[in-house]
Amino acid sequence: MRKRNLLLLSNSTQHGAGYLEWAAQHIKEFLSKRGVSNLLFIPYALSDHDHYTEVAEKAFKKLGISVCGIHTLPNPVSAIMDAEAVMIGGGNTFRLLSKLYANKLIEPLRKRVLQEGVPYIGSSAGTNVSTMSICTTNDMPIVYPPSFDALQLVPFNINPHYIDPSPDTKHMGESRQDRIRQYHEEDQTYPVLGLREGCLLLVEGSTATIAGDSGAKLFRKDCEPVECPAGDVSYLLTDA
Amino acid sequence: MRKRNLLLLSNSTQHGAGYLEWAAQHIKEFLSKRGVSNLLFIPYALSDHDHYTEVAEKAFKKLGISVCGIHTLPNPVSAIMDAEAVMIGGGNTFRLLSKLYANKLIEPLRKRVLQEGVPYIGSSAGTNVSTMSICTTNDMPIVYPPSFDALQLVPFNINPHYIDPSPDTKHMGESRQDRIRQYHEEDQTYPVLGLREGCLLLVEGSTATIAGDSGAKLFRKDCEPVECPAGDVSYLLTDA
Ligand SMILES: [Ca+2]
Ligand SMILES: [Ca+2]
Numbered sequence: 001m002r003k004r005n006l007l008l009l010s011n012s013t014q015h016g017a018g019y020l021e022w023a024a025q026h027i028k029e030f031l032s033k034r035g036v037s038n039l040l041f042i043p044y045a046l047s048d049h050d051h052y053t054e055v056a057e058k059a060f061k062k063l064g065i066s067v068c069g070i071h072t073l074p075n076p077v078s079a080i081m082d083a084e085a086v087m088i089g090g091g092n093t094f095r096l097l098s099k100l101y102a103n104k105l106i107e108p109l110r111k112r113v114l115q116e117g118v119p120y121i122g123s124s125a126g127t128n129v130s131t132m133s134i135c136t137t138n139d140m141p142i143v144y145p146p147s148f149d150a151l152q153l154v155p156f157n158i159n160p161h162y163i164d165p166s167p168d169t170k171h172m173g174e175s176r177q178d179r180i181r182q183y184h185e186e187d188q189t190y191p192v193l194g195l196r197e198g199c200l201l202l203v204e205g206s207t208a209t210i211a212g213d214s215g216a217k218l219f220r221k222d223c224e225p226v227e228c229p230a231g232d233v234s235y236l237l238t239d240a
Numbered sequence: 241m242r243k244r245n246l247l248l249l250s251n252s253t254q255h256g257a258g259y260l261e262w263a264a265q266h267i268k269e270f271l272s273k274r275g276v277s278n279l280l281f282i283p284y285a286l287s288d289h290d291h292y293t294e295v296a297e298k299a300f301k302k303l304g305i306s307v308c309g310i311h312t313l314p315n316p317v318s319a320i321m322d323a324e325a326v327m328i329g330g331g332n333t334f335r336l337l338s339k340l341y342a343n344k345l346i347e348p349l350r351k352r353v354l355q356e357g358v359p360y361i362g363s364s365a366g367t368n369v370s371t372m373s374i375c376t377t378n379d380m381p382i383v384y385p386p387s388f389d390a391l392q393l394v395p396f397n398i399n400p401h402y403i404d405p406s407p408d409t410k411h412m413g414e415s416r417q418d419r420i421r422q423y424h425e426e427d428q429t430y431p432v433l434g435l436r437e438g439c440l441l442l443v444e445g446s447t448a449t450i451a452g453d454s455g456a457k458l459f460r461k462d463c464e465p466v467e468c469p470a471g472d473v474s475y476l477l478t479d480a
Contacts, residue, residue, distance in 0.1 A: 015410040047425040092422050094381075135382050138413055141334075142375050142423040148384045161413040170255040171437065173378055173401040182332050183382040185287040197411065 003117035004153055005034060006203040008127040010160045010195035010212075012090045020059045020123070023200060026211060027121065028063045030202070031085060034119050040083035041067045044099035045091025045125040056089060080108040083118060090124025090160075093137035097129050098145040106151060113153055120153065124160045127201075131157045132190045136183055138176075154203060155190065156236055157183075162194030162217060177225065184221040192219040193228070193236065201233070208233045243357035244393055245274060246443040248367040250400045250435035250452075252330045260299045260363070263440060266451060267361065268303045270442070271325060274359050280323035281307045284339035285331025285365040292329060320348040323358060330364025330400075333377040337369050338385040346391060353393055360393065364400045367441075371397045372430045376423055378416075394443060395430070396476055397423075402434030402457060417465065424461040432459040433468070433476065441473070448473045 007023075007030045014022035031039070039060060043052035053069035060067045067087075073079040080086070086109070088096065100106055112118040122130045128137045129150045136157045165175035174182070180192050195201060196214035203209075209232055210216050216228040218236075247263075247270045254262035271279070279300060283292035293309030300307045307327075313319040320326070326349070328336065340346055352358040362370045368377045369390045376397045405415035414422070420432050435441060436454035443449075449472055450456050456468040458476075 011413075047422070092419075095422070095426070135384075136380060138380070140376060140378070140419040140423060141381055141388060142419075142426050142429075144375075144388045148381060161411065163411055163413075171401065171403060173251075173403075179332075179380040179382075182287070182335070183380060186335070186382050189382075 002114055002205055004114055004203055004205065005030070005117055005119045006113070006130060006153055006201070007119070007121045008130055008158065008195070008201040008203070009121070009123040010127065010162065010199045010214075011197040012123040014198055018059065019055050022198060023212075024059075024063060026200060026202070030121070031063070031065055031119065034085070036085040036119055037065060038084045039065050039067050039121075040070055040079055040086045042070050042086065042088040042096075042100075042126070044071075045089055045093065045096035047095075052089060052091075056087065076103045076105055077108050080105055080112055083112065085119040085121070086113070087121040088123070088126030088129060090126055092142055093125040093128045093134050093139040094141050094143050094145055096125045097134055097148075097150060098143045100129065100151075101146050109151055110153070113151070127158050127160050127195070130154065133157060135189070136180060136192050154208075154237065157190045157192045158201070159192055159194040162196045162199075164196075164217075177219075180219045184219065189221055191221075191236065193217075193233075194219060194225075203237070206234060206237050208237050242354055242445055244354055244443055244445065245270070245357055245359045246353070246370060246393055246441070247359070247361045248370055248398065248435070248441040248443070249361070249363040250367065250402065250439050251437040252363040254438055258299065259295050262438060263452075264299075264303060266440060266442070270361070271303070271305055271359065274325070276325040276359055277305060278324045279305050279307050279361075280310055280319055280326045282310050282326065282328040282336075282340075282366070284311075285329055285333065285336035287335075292331075296327065296329060316343045316345055317348050320345055320352055323352065325359040325361070326353070327361040328363070328366030328369060330366055332382055333365040333368045333374050333379040334381050334383050334385055336365045337374055337388075337390060338383045340369065340391075341386050349391055350393070353391070367398050367400050367435070370394065373397060375429070376420060376432050394448075394477065397430045397432045398441070399432055399434040402436045402439075404436075404457075417459075420459045424459065429461060431461075431476065433457075433473075434459060434465075443477070446474060446477050448477050
């Protein structure tokens, strides 16, 4: 059985609140339950790694957790192998995944999280890369990664910052739902869990739970989308 | 000197109007000026090629132009070589570019448009693929293309459906401007012309003109964005 412990956030910042503030209780509980006091932070999704790590440091300090930026360590693979827990922050998913590949971190991360149970927190782009592929990111493809395959810590895809179609808009770009439907028109796709802002997915071994106020929406190929309010969604882990 | 004749639309459909209706006069003038009566339509950006081609057929019929879907012809490369004019419709940019590569159409299209002056109309995804790269598309990366390099008919990138930051939104995903700024943080990028819906770019040889009511916004690395109202923007073709 998978040993994984994942806390996957839709978003880092909630309107009107500070970095990770909306999810602070969930994060605190997730880490303290597992005796974590030091977090390895992966700031690759934004260009300024130092500044991004400082922001994370400040947020985690309030929870009694110390933070180390992976970019400050001489060997990123060793950093993963030694980490007590890992957090990958949001930003641009293409940039993030490219850097994970460039630094050869995909396999080490998979091994540590799936076989050794190292706690993993992802937010936004950090949530995207925890899934099967980045094919359902909202980000702009600013760099070309060697593959869209991601860490595959869960057997489905996530769309973070999921937003319902707006009946009022006069803008003619596709709705998020349209985009996910187009994804499912392709061959070899995965179910997509649309996590609204303020929503998170907790995965512990073979148990998955949605928490937060806003809920999620599940999209499957050739099926009507289904609302997933807070609660158990462990079926997502088995029948992908 | 480049022989190119390009009509690059931000969007196919304007709120409350039919397919290509908002740009009908521009399209009609662009094609009739060049004596075009038959258009090769490339419907690769949507999954249902027949239906998409029918929609295009209907819209162009009103302008006295007949349409042939490239997917109905036995050899897509020959179809390009024989085309009087080409239109690439909108949909998903990754799917479109993947299919252009799969059918080996990149070089034939470049040759026909840049060396032989075959008129090219692009809309949305069809506009994205006419530029240097698809790195500034808004679409979801639903399939992995062999490269993000596009047809490179102009020496810059375009962001179609460009939309200004909304001060009212509570949604925390990046604004379009944020996304383009993140693109410019990367190495080897191009200027980005954000075409608002209802805006188009006409390129004739080394002359470029913005038309339509809504205007464009030009983003360059390390510069403040600049408004581009309707009018001449030929400088975009030389100093990229
Ligand atoms: Ca993002
Ligand atoms: Ca599109």
